[in-house]
Amino acid sequence: MAPPTKRKAHSKVVLSKRWSTGNFQATTTQQQPDSSTSEEEVYSGPEPIKFTKKKVLSDIGDLFTLCTQEGSRKYLLTMIYMLLRHLEYSWRKTDEILDTIGSMKCETAHKWADLFLDGDFEEFIGENRGGQRTQSFFDVYPELELEARAFVVDECSKKASSFTVESLAKFLDDRLYEINGLQKTAQQLIRSIEMYRIDIRRWGGRNEANKNRPYFEGHERPDVQQHRKEFIDHFLSNKTEYYLLNDEEVPKWLQPTAPKPRVLICHDESTFRSGEVNARRWVIDDSAPFFSKGRGRSYMISDFLVIHPSSPYFQLSPAEWNQATQRYPKLLEEVDIIYEKFSASAAINIGSDLYMDNELILEQFERLFQMLQFKEEYKTHTIEVLVDNARTHTSKKFSVNDFNMKPGTRCPVQSIEYLDPATNQRKTINCYFTDGENKGKSRGLLNIALNLGLKVPLNCKLQQLKELVSQHPAFQNVTKLEKLGMQYGIQVLYVPKYHCELNPIEGYWCHMKQFVRKHNDQTFHKMVSLIGEARKNFEARQIYLKLCRRFWTTLIAYNDGKDYKQVLQIVKVSYYMRVKRLNESDEKYVQRYNRSFNLRFYDFEERKDEHVKSRMMNFLNTHMDLKMNVDIIENCHRLPTANQQQTKPRPVIVRFHSRPVRQHILSSLGQLKGKKLNITIVEDLTPLALNLYYRTRDRLRDNEKKRVITRNGRIFVRNPDKSLTLITE
Known part of the structure; x- marks a missing residue:
């Protein structure tokens, strides 16, 4: 039997891996895909998680540490999902297993796995319930957390990739014994390595591929x-x-x-x-046009x-x-x-x-x-x-590298004219012999150096001669430009x-x-x-x-x-x-810039097991007559509150992908008038700006407080002639 062709062999390999390496991306529909449709067509993301990599095992270990520490159902089920995917179970098979044991669906599990691996760690561990249940190590030693974070940032910014979690563990061990005035006698660490890995993730660190970053080696x-x-x-x-x-x-x-x-x-x-x-570009379903290759x-x-x-x-x-x-x-x-x-x-x-x-x-x-x-x-x-x-x-008319050492070899110019610094006069030296047996031949770099009066050592090599000659004014010529x-x-x-x-x-x-x-x-x-x-x-x-x-x-x-x-x-x-x-400091303006993508919604009805993002988009499209897609929202969640007894709905903070979209929503607030929804939409102000806002209102009479408004994170007072006065600290 003849061996299979390369095309058949390649197709066989692809088909064998098709269902086990499919990418996953959450979809907005709740319908199950048709069995005839490949998994890649339904769930294909721009940056899929490669669960089969060995590195994912260490991430699963970090998640296991969280499970044992917190006892969270979310952590445990996310870890199970990551393990199944690491063992090359297909998405559909994994979904069946999770459904069998009565846990969350694959779509939800993948969302949490993606957030844990590449997203905001604080959002992953947050429960949005307010308050803190246990006291952590850094609650007892808050000054050590600042030192530890500074140590991690400094080590991660170095060109060498020698930093490990053990380095942080040793650093904190030494500092703790130093603070308490104790002498370390045992090799055992005060905290486990796994806990330090969780700390680094909480501070925004990720253990990822050491990608090349733009830097010019000759810059310094x-x-x-x-x-x-x-x-x-x-x-x-x-x-x-x-x-x-x-x-x-x-x-x-x-x-x-x-x-x-x-x-x-x-x-x-x-x-x-x-x-x-x-x-990047916007596309709807399969409407993206073809592009020319190359x-x-x-x-x-x-x-x-x-x-x-x-x-x-x-x-x-x-x-x-x-x-x-x-x-x-x-x-x-x-x-x-x-x-x-x-x-x-x-x-x-x-x-x-x-x-x-x-x-x-x-x-x-x-x-x-x-x-x-x-x-x-x-x-x-x-x-x-x-x-x-x-x-x-x-480019120069000539360079020392254009010359060879011996007579009769390469020489780019007939003569060299230069300014003698000793006499401040212009001199000319011929680069070719004008008489003798070598008439018409080039002198070579060695003879030129001797004619210039340079002391050439015995057995001088060409490179050494070039370095010597390059210091003479005759070869320090300007460029053609x-x-x-x-x-x-x-x-x-x-x-x-x-x-x-x-x-x-x-x-x-x-x-x-x-x-x-x-x-x-x-x-x-x-x-x-x-x-x-x-x-x-x-x-x-x-x-x-x-x-x-x-x-x-x-x-x-x-x-x-x-x-x-x-x-x-x-x-x-x-x-x-x-x-x-406005003479603001760097930190203040950066805070205001980061919040310029956000809006806060007050008195937005709170429901049990709600999907805030979908409800928010439904509200904007229904009550404000905005034809927008859910993809315009980058993140959306309710803010935690310390008062567990309050009956009012918790505020919702929404972060949009672009500021023009946010501004469009603010300019459409007139659509809410007369609907009696009692929902207030305001800008997300920094703590300093919010404090300035309330202090400005307190200085005015009750019937004038509405004159205080916000624009792009700044506080203004509307004057009787409708002009605006900026309020600064």
Whole structure:
């Protein structure tokens, strides 16, 4: 009998695993799937839990510890479910077993397992009953919990993955004996290892795959640090000569105070691919369209971002363009690069045209330098151009690595011209023999070094010779781009290696690609048209103002001694949360931002064994005439209360996936008028804001208390003329 084909063998393996490795995802319907439908089609999630991994056994052990400690039915049944799935029982078989023993359904068990493994641990262990039944170890030693959490965070943030639960156990054992003034005589731990694992989970820790995280290995290299220091010193020492932005919510330009201001022009290239689309999108059932496989055709853009009040883009007016072309007729010549009208912004179609190599970059920059002379807004300004350290920008006419040691070998130039620092005079040395038996041959790096007067040790190797020669002024030459800038009186500055956060134009590409991918239909012509729309959108939304302000924030942070991780955190907070708005501290604003996705519902009827999320969506769609899906709600639960005797329903807090949805609900509160539901919907205020709200109301008369309102977590008082006054502490 002939052996089976590869296709049949593969199909047999897939079919044998089909029912045992099916993914699970809770569905909104209560109907059982048809027996002819595969489990993968019914329950398929974006990130399924792999119960068969050995790591899950340790998670099951943690859950067993919780079961023995708390005696919870939820913990026990979730552990049984995870064990059955780990043993490769299918979802349907597991559901039958759980139903047989009279426990919860698979759908509920999987929800709790998912919450335990990848969700909020506090929500998993919470019963929403209020109060605390037992006293834990850290209730007796609360100061130790703070130390332990700090220890875990510090160890988990290290690059080495040497931290274990035993490390925490030993740390707390030593601290406990130290606090009580006792001497440890036995090796036995005060608490079990399993309890420490539960503590780490409660603090938000997860034992997961050691995935690669973005970090540039050369970021803290000594030569890079030195370049970064010189780069930062250049800008901060001349800060009064640049155009800056204030710290208001809507940034405004601050004019330079120096007599001769500077204009900073940032440059970079980026490649767009027609096959790229958004990573996530909304779909209904099986209505999602097909997508083209692959990344599609490429389109490379080389652009400039100007830090100047006139415009984020460099472009001449028609009159200025006429003056420029009269002086430089070459600007009108047809070239391979596609230039923006009256501008130096360029694009090429990779694959059919060229690539942005050093020659094309020099051609583009020469066009820019020629046009800058006729820009009226830049008259009497010093022009600086900021570029990254890509090889297409740092190419030199020659380098020490282009030479070989012996005569007659590789030599890229006929002669080398340099400035002698001793005499301050320009000198020239020939790199080829002009007479003798070697006439017409290259001298070689060794003879060049001897002619320069360098002391070359005996038996010197090529690498050692290169290091020696590279220190001489003859080989410390500038790049081709810097030399071109000198011809037009423009200074070229290089961003330190591995420091893309120090180039404002990087945020420009981020916005452009996000816009294009969101609206792209995977056709090349559509992508090219979207790039133009993205440029207009970038300018209309004034995102360049935030990028300019972020640039100076990053410079100051590095100058204050912050490391790479701290700088990125500062950039993230300042960009997304506007930390300095209303002079609030970081912690206060972060709290307010996190609550800006929430709403609180008071006097919402409480029922036994209720499904709060479904009831909440039914309420919004029925009484407020909102056509919304349950997926808009990220989380929904009742708040615990310490008073077990109260008869009023416990408040419900609802967290939405997006703030626009939350705002839409607030703006639709008028739908509740006249329905006599007695349900109050308010913003979820921070404790400080709530205290300020009540204190403000207490200062007013009873008939004026309704004038106190909230907007986006802040407190306002409505004036008689309907204007609003912000109340601060």
